[in-house]
Amino acid sequence: MGPYLYRTILTALLCLSLPSLSQAQSCPATPSPFPKAAAFSTQATLPDPFVYLDGKSRVTTQEEWYQCRQPEILRLLQEYQFGYYPDHSAETVTATRTSNTLSISVAAGGKTGTFSASINLPNGASAAAPSPVVIAIGGIDNNAYLRAGVAVVTFDYTKVAPDSNGKTGAFWSLYNGKDIGALTAWAWGFHRVLDALELRVPEINSTLVGVTGCSRLGKAALAAGLFDKRITLTMPMSSGIQGLGPYRYSLSGQGENLENSKQGAPWWTNSVLGTFVNQAQRLPFDAHTIAAAIAPRAIVMDQGQSDPFVDSKGTAVVTYPAAKLVYDWLGVGKQLALAIRSGGHCDNSGYTNVLPFVLQVLKSTPTTRDYTSLSPWTAMTTAYPWSSQSPPQAAAAREAPRKRYDTRRTSMKGN
Ligand SMILES: *[C@@H]1O[C@H](CO)[C@@H](O)[C@H](O)[C@H]1NC(C)=O
Numbered sequence: 361m362g363p364y365l366y367r368t369i370l371t372a373l374l375c376l377s378l379p380s381l382s383q384a385q386s387c388p389a390t391p392s393p394f395p396k397a398a399a400f401s402t403q404a405t406l407p408d409p410f411v412y413l414d415g416k417s418r419v420t421t422q423e424e425w426y427q428c429r430q431p432e433i434l435r436l437l438q439e440y441q442f443g444y445y446p447d448h449s450a451e452t453v454t455a456t457r458t459s460n461t462l463s464i465s466v467a468a469g470g471k472t473g474t475f476s477a478s479i480n481l482p483n484g485a486s487a488a489a490p491s492p493v494v495i496a497i498g499g500i501d502n503n504a505y506l507r508a509g510v511a512v513v514t515f516d517y518t519k520v521a522p523d524s525n526g527k528t529g530a531f532w533s534l535y536n537g538k539d540i541g542a543l544t545a546w547a548w549g550f551h552r553v554l555d556a557l558e559l560r561v562p563e564i565n566s567t568l569v570g571v572t573g574c575s576r577l578g579k580a581a582l583a584a585g586l587f588d589k590r591i592t593l594t595m596p597m598s599s600g601i602q603g604l605g606p607y608r609y610s611l612s613g614q615g616e617n618l619e620n621s622k623q624g625a626p627w628w629t630n631s632v633l634g635t636f637v638n639q640a641q642r643l644p645f646d647a648h649t650i651a652a653a654i655a656p657r658a659i660v661m662d663q664g665q666s667d668p669f670v671d672s673k674g675t676a677v678v679t680y681p682a683a684k685l686v687y688d689w690l691g692v693g694k695q696l697a698l699a700i701r702s703g704g705h706c707d708n709s710g711y712t713n714v715l716p717f718v719l720q721v722l723k724s725t726p727t728t729r730d731y732t733s734l735s736p737w738t739a740m741t742t743a744y745p746w747s748s749q750s751p752p753q754a755a756a757a758r759e760a761p762r763k764r765y766d767t768r769r770t771s772m773k774g775n
Pocket of ligand 1: 487488489565568
């Protein structure tokens with residue numbers, strides 16, 4: 361092997377492992393091992409997303425956000441909620457296509473897991489003019505999407521991992537025994553479907569990809585957006601706690617919270633999240649942190665006004681504006697959409713309600729609809745008191761009026 365080739369390979373390897381290597385150089389160190397729940401102080405409001413897990417270092421530039429803080433968030437979310445996403449580089453994905461059915465096979469560590477997906481193509485999709493795609497679990501309003509020129513690909517999530525403590529399905533065939541939540545397993549299912557689309561479906565443009573599901577499957581869609589940068593648009597519908605519902609606020613009366621979700625469906629997330637039960641205010645993150653970890657990629661949050669169980673209001677007035685501060689600071693505010701509608705949990709109307717935003721992101725079709733409106737609610741600014749000093753730009757904005765004031769005083773003195 362010549363020195364040039366050797367260097368090329370070395371560079372490629374360094375790039376692949378960039379998050380861990382470069383961080384040792386220039387990023388504030390993430391406490392290792394990760395602190396236990398009891399080590400975090402109780403915090404009633406949303407944690408400042410610009411402050412590192414060490415509790416003192418603060419992000420100062422956009423570049424630093426992407427190189428240091430966002431990778432740290434990704435690691436801490438795996439540690440404290442999702443479990444560690446499998447090493448995809450150790451997996452081999454193969455797929456066969458029969459008409460519009462994909463049979464997907466994933467091999468790793470001498471084991472194999474299989475499941476399948478169904479392809480629904482819009483009229484006119486071809487290898488020469490491939491369509492964007494929304495990968496969905498749990499079923500959506502296919503026709504509205506197909507008519508709009510967006511393919512819909514679905515898969516049976518229970519064949520990836522059951523919604524139970526059971527360890528059947530493709531994911532657990534490979535990873536049984538690991539402390540990983542079903543949300544992560546289902547997210548992995550989305551990604552392996554996308555692998556198969558890349559391999560076998562030239563009528564789909566696999567660089568224009570939405571992921572969706574509702575309720576627990578909305579939590580899974582959020583995880584899918586979080587763990588794979590190929591996802592262009594994350595579309596969690598009525599997602600609730602462990603999705604975009606805030607842990608620290610319950611503004612819709614009786615509803616889902618860390619305690620009852622961990623009791624009713626502990627398998628959704630890892631066991632570490634369970635150590636925060638009855639002390640959710642110690643979590644070093646909240647739902648806004650999950651959304652911020654997806655920036656600059658697009659998210660649209662569906663919320664029904666009559667859906668108290670998943671705290672639609674809390675998602676709209678707490679999670680959304682707090683995450684938006686990060687997106688805005690990164691200069692990508694238009695990528696974070698909120699779609700409030702009438703109606704309740706998982707209404708199919710949610711899918712048509714978000715469609716104009718989906719088309720704007722996936723087909724560059726502009727929409728005039730305002731996807732930043734919190735109406736009929738208003739932002740709960742007390743939930744993110746750090747907005748007055750963080751993000752850094754907000755601090756700069758505070759400086760400006762003070763300067764103007766000083767100038768005026770100076771000129772008044774001169775009078
Ligand atoms: C797929 O979409 C990307 C992004 O819009 C575009 O650049 C590319 O040309 C598309 N691929 C095909 C084969 O049309």
